[in-house]
Amino acid sequence: MAMKKKPVTGMKDILPREMEIRDYVIGQIKETYRTFGFSSMETPCVEHIENLSSNQGGENEKLIFKILKRGDKLSSAVSRISEATVPDVSTLTDSGLRYDLTLPLSRYYANNANELGSPFKALQMGNVWRADRPQRGRYRQFMQCDIDILGEPTILAEIELITATTTLLGKIGFEKFTIRLNNRKMLKAMAAYSGFGEADYDSVFITLDKMDKIGLEGVNSELIEQGYSEESVDKYLDLFDKVTPDAEGVRYLKDTLGEYLEPGIAEDLETIISSVDSVKSADFKIAFDPTLVRGMSYYTGPIFEISMDEYGGSVGGGGRYDEMIGKFTGQSTPACGFSIGFERIVMLLLERDYQVPTSKNKVCYLVEKNMPSEKMLEILKKAKEEREQGTIVNIAIMKKNKKFQKEQMEKEGYTEFVDFFVNKL
Amino acid sequence: MAMKKKPVTGMKDILPREMEIRDYVIGQIKETYRTFGFSSMETPCVEHIENLSSNQGGENEKLIFKILKRGDKLSSAVSRISEATVPDVSTLTDSGLRYDLTLPLSRYYANNANELGSPFKALQMGNVWRADRPQRGRYRQFMQCDIDILGEPTILAEIELITATTTLLGKIGFEKFTIRLNNRKMLKAMAAYSGFGEADYDSVFITLDKMDKIGLEGVNSELIEQGYSEESVDKYLDLFDKVTPDAEGVRYLKDTLGEYLEPGIAEDLETIISSVDSVKSADFKIAFDPTLVRGMSYYTGPIFEISMDEYGGSVGGGGRYDEMIGKFTGQSTPACGFSIGFERIVMLLLERDYQVPTSKNKVCYLVEKNMPSEKMLEILKKAKEEREQGTIVNIAIMKKNKKFQKEQMEKEGYTEFVDFFVNKL
Numbered sequence: 019m020a021m022k023k024k025p026v027t028g029m030k031d032i033l034p035r036e037m038e039i040r041d042y043v044i045g046q047i048k049e050t051y052r053t054f055g056f057s058s059m060e061t062p063c064v065e066h067i068e069n070l071s072s073n074q075g076g077e078n079e080k081l082i083f084k085i086l087k088r089g090d091k092l093s094s095a096v097s098r099i100s101e102a103t104v105p106d107v108s109t110l111t112d113s114g115l116r117y118d119l120t121l122p123l124s125r126y127y128a129n130n131a132n133e134l135g136s137p138f139k140a141l142q143m144g145n146v147w148r149a150d151r152p153q154r155g156r157y158r159q160f161m162q163c164d165i166d167i168l169g170e171p172t173i174l175a176e177i178e179l180i181t182a183t184t185t186l187l188g189k190i191g192f193e194k195f196t197i198r199l200n201n202r203k204m205l206k207a208m209a210a211y212s213g214f215g216e217a218d219y220d221s222v223f224i225t226l227d228k229m230d231k232i233g234l235e236g237v238n239s240e241l242i243e244q245g246y247s248e249e250s251v252d253k254y255l256d257l258f259d260k261v262t263p264d265a266e267g268v269r270y271l272k273d274t275l276g277e278y279l280e281p282g283i284a285e286d287l288e289t290i291i292s293s294v295d296s297v298k299s300a301d302f303k304i305a306f307d308p309t310l311v312r313g314m315s316y317y318t319g320p321i322f323e324i325s326m327d328e329y330g331g332s333v334g335g336g337g338r339y340d341e342m343i344g345k346f347t348g349q350s351t352p353a354c355g356f357s358i359g360f361e362r363i364v365m366l367l368l369e370r371d372y373q374v375p376t377s378k379n380k381v382c383y384l385v386e387k388n389m390p391s392e393k394m395l396e397i398l399k400k401a402k403e404e405r406e407q408g409t410i411v412n413i414a415i416m417k418k419n420k421k422f423q424k425e426q427m428e429k430e431g432y433t434e435f436v437d438f439f440v441n442k443l
Numbered sequence: 444m445a446m447k448k449k450p451v452t453g454m455k456d457i458l459p460r461e462m463e464i465r466d467y468v469i470g471q472i473k474e475t476y477r478t479f480g481f482s483s484m485e486t487p488c489v490e491h492i493e494n495l496s497s498n499q500g501g502e503n504e505k506l507i508f509k510i511l512k513r514g515d516k517l518s519s520a521v522s523r524i525s526e527a528t529v530p531d532v533s534t535l536t537d538s539g540l541r542y543d544l545t546l547p548l549s550r551y552y553a554n555n556a557n558e559l560g561s562p563f564k565a566l567q568m569g570n571v572w573r574a575d576r577p578q579r580g581r582y583r584q585f586m587q588c589d590i591d592i593l594g595e596p597t598i599l600a601e602i603e604l605i606t607a608t609t610t611l612l613g614k615i616g617f618e619k620f621t622i623r624l625n626n627r628k629m630l631k632a633m634a635a636y637s638g639f640g641e642a643d644y645d646s647v648f649i650t651l652d653k654m655d656k657i658g659l660e661g662v663n664s665e666l667i668e669q670g671y672s673e674e675s676v677d678k679y680l681d682l683f684d685k686v687t688p689d690a691e692g693v694r695y696l697k698d699t700l701g702e703y704l705e706p707g708i709a710e711d712l713e714t715i716i717s718s719v720d721s722v723k724s725a726d727f728k729i730a731f732d733p734t735l736v737r738g739m740s741y742y743t744g745p746i747f748e749i750s751m752d753e754y755g756g757s758v759g760g761g762g763r764y765d766e767m768i769g770k771f772t773g774q775s776t777p778a779c780g781f782s783i784g785f786e787r788i789v790m791l792l793l794e795r796d797y798q799v800p801t802s803k804n805k806v807c808y809l810v811e812k813n814m815p816s817e818k819m820l821e822i823l824k825k826a827k828e829e830r831e832q833g834t835i836v837n838i839a840i841m842k843k844n845k846k847f848q849k850e851q852m853e854k855e856g857y858t859e860f861v862d863f864f865v866n867k868l
Contacts, residue, residue, distance in 0.1 A: 020493065021493065021494055021497055021550070021553075021770055021771045022491045022493055022494055022550070023550060023553045023554040023771055023772075024554060025486070025487050025550075025554070026487060026489050026490065026491055026537075026538050029487035029489060030487065031484075031485070031486055031487070031551050031554060031555055032484060032485035032486075033484065033555060033558055033559075034482035034483060034484055034559070034560075037482065037483035037484055037485060038482075038483065040483075040485075041473060041483050045470075048466060052803075052835060053803075053830045053833070053834070053835055053836070054830065054835075054836070054837075055807075055835060055836060055837030055838070057459035057462065057463075057855070058459060058462035058463065058465075058466050059456075059457060059458065059459055059462055060456070060457040060462060060465075061450070061456055061457075062450050062451060062454035062455065062456070062584050063488065063570060063572075063584060064451050064454060064508070064540075064572070064583075064584065065451065066447045066451055068445065068446065068447055069446055069447055072446055083489070083510050083511075083513075084510065084511040085508050085509065085510055085511070085540075086508075086509040086510070086511050086532075086535060086536055088508075088509075088574050092532065096524060096530050096532055097530075099521060099524055099525060099530075100524060100525055100527070100530050102525070105521050105522075105524075105525050107511075107517065107521055110511060110535065111511055112451075113451050115489075115510075125446070125447070125448060125450075126456050128446075128448045129448045129449060129450070129456060130456055130458060133458055134458075134459070135459075135851060135852070135855055136851065137839065139837070145488060147488075147489070149513050158489075159487050159488060159489065170839075170840065172840060174810075174819075174838060174840060177823065178838065181823070181827075185830075289816040289819075292816070292820070293816065293819065293820055293823055296820050296823070296824065297820075297823045297824055297826075297827045299827065299831070345446050346446045346448055347448075378477075378478075382480075385599070391714040391717070391718065394599075394714075394718065395717070395718055395721050395722075398602065398606070398718055398721070398722045399721065399722055401722075402606075402722045402724065405478045405479065405610075406724070408478065409478070410477060410478050410479075410480055411478070411479070411480060412479075412480030412564070413480070413599060413603065414562065414595075415595065415597060415599060426560060426561065427560070430482070430560055
């Protein structure tokens with residue numbers, strides 16, 4: 019079989035320029051979250067197919083890269099398939115590549131809770147895989163960066179997650195972004211108050227989620243088209259018409275929704291907003307957004323998302339998912355997480371031609387060909403001394419076209435050149 | 444299907460204590476190699492099955508985790524299998540998880556050479572997967588760390604790789620290790636001189652590789668058993684009997700092997716040894732070892748390995764493989780690499796109970812339950828100030844058993860505690 023030069027469909031080789039930014043952002047992430055008391059942890063990239071197919075991952079489950087069984091197990095699965103009239107493909111696989119970090123984190127916590135802090139503040143960075151249709155800027159392998167607080171039932175978790183994440187974004191040069199905040203219970207109370215049945219919530223929320231694209235009018239016609247009563251739709255949209263994206267909006271809904279809203283929900287939203295606002299160290303806004311839905315069905319409380327005008331979409335989001343870990347342990351554990359859109363952040367920094375802050379000199383030694391070994395030794399010793407001072411020293415054999423060689427090295431950030439000639443040392 | 448708590452067979456969850464060491468070692472690796480002019484790069488974890496099965500990976504190819512095709516391609520592969528009398532399992536898969544970083548690096552270089560430096564000094568860290576039989580301390584997913592210099596034909600590559608790697612090992616506290624050095628061409632010349640046929644080299648080298656376990660006597664009987672002539676075996680083992688593990692040994696072989704040895708090989712080995720020795724910044728030995736074989740058939744020149752007594756085996760190794768990139772490009776490109784046994788190094792540091800050097804204070808705020816939000820705000824502000832000074836601040840809600848809670852936090856490295864009570868703030 020011929021060797022293939024390109025990466026597999028939908029995945030990419032990462033060039034040094036992008037890696038420099040990635041390494042820098044990873045360093046800032048580890049550094050920042052560490053200061054907030056988060057610990058690094060890791061799960062295998064490969065997960066049990068049973069866990070991946072457990073319906074915790076919504077649409078993403080359809081996109082799993084499945085791994086073929088091996089050895090005897092594969093042979094017997096294949097022979098069963100050859101004999102079956104309706105072949106069952108699922109017997110061929112026992113595992114797959116993780117499509118997110120939340121499901122593996124839940125399994126990890128269930129497996130290791132005794133050895134973890136309580137609450138456990140986790141930082142997990144790693145690749146995930148989704149067999150999406152390849153499209154510009156979206157890859158089938160991408161890095162996720164999740165922070166989660168497990169075992170903390172109060173909104174201290176939400177406040178710390180949002181504060182840590184906005185601190186990080188400020189450090190790597192982002193500003194003027196917005197943290198949109200809502201609560202799944204607020205969403206539900208608004209729907210219940212308007213007269214929608216619980217079975218219809220998901221479908222109503224899918225339409226609501228389009229508010230920023232199609233506006234109140236658009237949401238209105240789509241809901242009517244779907245056959246919901248005009249009365250409910252009117253009552254529902256009237257709420258969105260009147261609510262403002264701030265603490266006052268929260269209070270308005272609290273007063274209007276009355277007993278449809280669980281006690282404490284509105285107060286907690288207000289506290290999250292005022293707390294995050296008071297300790298913020300970057301230039302951003304936090305705003306209540308009753309139209310924020312977040313796709314995953316596992317959210318149970320506050321939800322939030324980072325919007326950036328320059329990106330025109332979300333560069334991260336999260337929320338509380340108090341029921342997920344219980345699927346593994348049988349015991350419900352408070353959990354709240356924030357997933358940062360690592361790839362989008364790197365893409366934005368690349369587009370801005372972001373220069374990674376570095377205090378290091380980059381020096382290139384150009385050594386004439388056939389340098390005698392005792393002279394070479396002198397050069398190596400000089401390099402050693404400079405490197406010990408923290409200077410980046412690249413030693414290269416001088417090429418015929420030295421001018422072109424230097425230009426190439428300048429592109430890699432080398433600013434200083436030292437030539438070594440055989441007869442001049 | 445029930446959810447599974449344990450990781451998949453042979454893979455592991457990494458706990459915070461180990462992650463702290465891993466993150467530290469990763470940081471030191473990136474920092475050290477950067478100073479030597481290496482650039483980070485990355486390839487996808489998934490590779491074309493054609494590349495993985497190209498016979499560049501020796502025994503490791505048998506251990507590939509293969510990925511199932513998707514959609515229509517899967518359906519048609521399955522229906523072909525149901526119809527076939529002898530089912531061809533290979534039609535079910537189009538890709539697999541990489542089993543090393545060298546093959547993907549070669550593909551990467553072939554795909555991106557125009558955008559890379561010349562020579563290209565690469566640092567690649569990432570997971571690889573091998574469906575080995577699970578055993579203590581060996582996992583099916585493990586991190587590899589490879590540095591390679593592509594496009595440099597002279598031994599400057601070998602010297603820089605060995606110097607950078609030994610500098611790294613010194614920085615993370617290793618000493619008294621040995622770099623064993625040989626050359627595939629020296630190995631072959633010794634076999635040729637003794638009268639072995641070229642077709643027998645691989646089998647002779649497999650036996651030679653056991654020298655450290657079974658000794659000269661053992662190698663002797665195994666070669667005789669395999670049917671090689673007593674004359675050849677005697678001549679061969681006499682070489683090993685007389686050679687010393689140093690520059691003198693190299694010179695002895697140069698004189699003895701005569702024209703069997705390509706010109707320059709002995710001189711290069713001597714220069715590598717003396718150069719590495721002269722600029723070393725850690726306490727280690729570099730020694731010529733004519734019994735060093737290195738398994739992979741793709742090596743074409745100098746080969747080397749790190750031996751550590753406390754581990755009783757190799758914690759890294761590499762060599763020159765000038766013919767591999769040509770398989771992708773049709774044009775041979777000088778290449779030399781060093782693969783560091785990242786997992787072994789982490790394991791050794793864990794066993795030593797290595798303490799990661801950190802200058803940061805770790806402070807824990809314990810906040811009484813139901814703290815009013817305006818008081819909570821004061822606490823958050825205080826945390827913000829301390830964090831901006833670089834202190835690690837963890838805020839936790841005070842538990843009933845505060846003493847136990849503090850003990851737990853002490854285990855996580857927190858040395859300072861501040862209590863906040865509702866009525867005392």
